[in-house]
Amino acid sequence: MKRVTIKDLAKKLNINPSTVSRALHNHPDVSADMTAAVQKLADKMGYKPNQMAINLRNGHNKTIGLIVPEISMFFLPSVMKAVEEATHERGYNLLILHSNDSVQRESENAELCLFNGVEGVLVSLTKQTHDIEHFAELSYSGTPVVYFDKVLQPTHAHKIVISDENAAQQAAEQLLARVVNMARPTRICGFFGDARLAITQDRVLGFTAALTAAAHECDSDNLFFVDTIDSAYTTLKTLWQQPTRPNALFVMSDEILTGVMKAIGELRINVPAELQIVAMSDGFVPQFMVPPIPYIETSGYRMGKQAAELLFNLIAGQEIEPDTNFIDTPFVG
Amino acid sequence: MKRVTIKDLAKKLNINPSTVSRALHNHPDVSADMTAAVQKLADKMGYKPNQMAINLRNGHNKTIGLIVPEISMFFLPSVMKAVEEATHERGYNLLILHSNDSVQRESENAELCLFNGVEGVLVSLTKQTHDIEHFAELSYSGTPVVYFDKVLQPTHAHKIVISDENAAQQAAEQLLARVVNMARPTRICGFFGDARLAITQDRVLGFTAALTAAAHECDSDNLFFVDTIDSAYTTLKTLWQQPTRPNALFVMSDEILTGVMKAIGELRINVPAELQIVAMSDGFVPQFMVPPIPYIETSGYRMGKQAAELLFNLIAGQEIEPDTNFIDTPFVG
DNA sequence: TTGAAAGCGCTAACAA
């Protein structure tokens, strides 16, 4: 059974398709009677506009693309939720493209957005992405692109990111405030991710800055770089056997926090009595501890909201100078 | 700067657009020379087919829709990952539609899929959905629909679900096996979700069946219905103060398990020495415990994979009788 | 082997 088209309506009413089209859009030129008649028939026959025809005619899609490097449990669901909401509010659709941590696929995804006439693109880059040439065509064709979370810093582009250094510093300050009056000598350790990543380096900077400012010693013995849940877990286990256990721990991310919490469970460490912890987190993981682990909120939801907002402003044609925008990172706990 | 079209290529080569189109598709009727020449020029000029035009011509979209009731952390990310993979493998795109637990929006989303010419739809229903009339138009128009996870049981449709009763029974049996030789008297409790939901009722059935089969008493004092993380948490805390603490716990879902784990952390319950637990889970949450909590895997990933597979078979035109399919629910632990 | 022409469904400039 074929779908009802504008032509069908026109034929039934012995009028021209263009009149039907106008009537359906409440064009002021069409008489009230005509408009009513057309809309009534459209309703009766269950007319639904063919979005694909509209897309072709308009040259675009009422869709935005979301390109993500991986679908992890820790951050992306929050981002997606925010983006989906923003997208739906404006009557747009959301096309999800997954790069699977491959630059090749990221590039294909950018092309896909272009071919499909997507009106705007949100991108979080893969770890391997060292230039964004493959997005040039998109921007070139007038499709706005907003980079979020995993971005390439030196580039001139619209970016929404966490201020890693600041956020880490805030977290470290919170941690310091909690151990300042402790009886036994304070040892503060920091758990960080892959040392080669910019995000890690920035967070280390913030962490050490806070400690230095508090005149607290901060040598490299207290910095640990663990790039998986498991290595976080084993590292804390080892550390806990040392004669000088830490009594305060900075944790850079949810992934690492997961490993840390496993170790805490197994070692039956009394948190926070024996070990103060402050993390950087989206907020889901810390609640698994009682009392919940305090954290600087690096909210995927907030990031998604802000990135989408910016993107839609660009789509609406606002002239906005490409810039790096930081999301709020409030303390929770 | 405008995109290069087939016409542009044709003009440059002084041939007809139809020949260009054929050459680009390696049509056997076109001479090798012509084909080569066209493809070379296309390459040089950076020709990219306009997907929107192709969609209009074909009447469909190389896209599948995924309609989900909510974006939670517990299950959906796994489903999405699987669906995304399956979709990408076949050169399709993924349109994500979020019903926000509203039947109204679910219905709109179904329409959207229709208008957009989506080739197939995967749906997980909202809790409030009591009929699937709003998907009738879609199926009617020949777009296959596969329901997964949250389905409407009595309906004649393609469904991929967990066998709740079986899976719960397996979990309960695992739990029984673990307490069979315990010194102190065994008390087995079950933590379930909202008692009004079919999923809960089925899981209760499986649980009680296992206990009954093992000649283990199973009165209603041992069944707890908690529909949030918090109520799971407080319920276990209260339960633990009772003179006859349970020494075995069945947990129906990740959400409930989260609350249970909070209580365990706070009460410093020694798991599994003091309390054996077997859960039903996607696998992410149990790892926060050391040793990890054993579970019957109700895998979103597997469900997504299987649902997508079925959908693509239907899209490919296979005649498959609508039926309810159960995914495997292996024991992990 | 290639060209001509029509059409997917919709809209907008132009004419009447």
Added chain:
DNA sequence: TTGTTAGCGCTTTCAA
């Protein structure tokens, strides 16, 4: 106020 016409870019039938 309504109709005519052309065109978005692509494919395919039919004709040459």
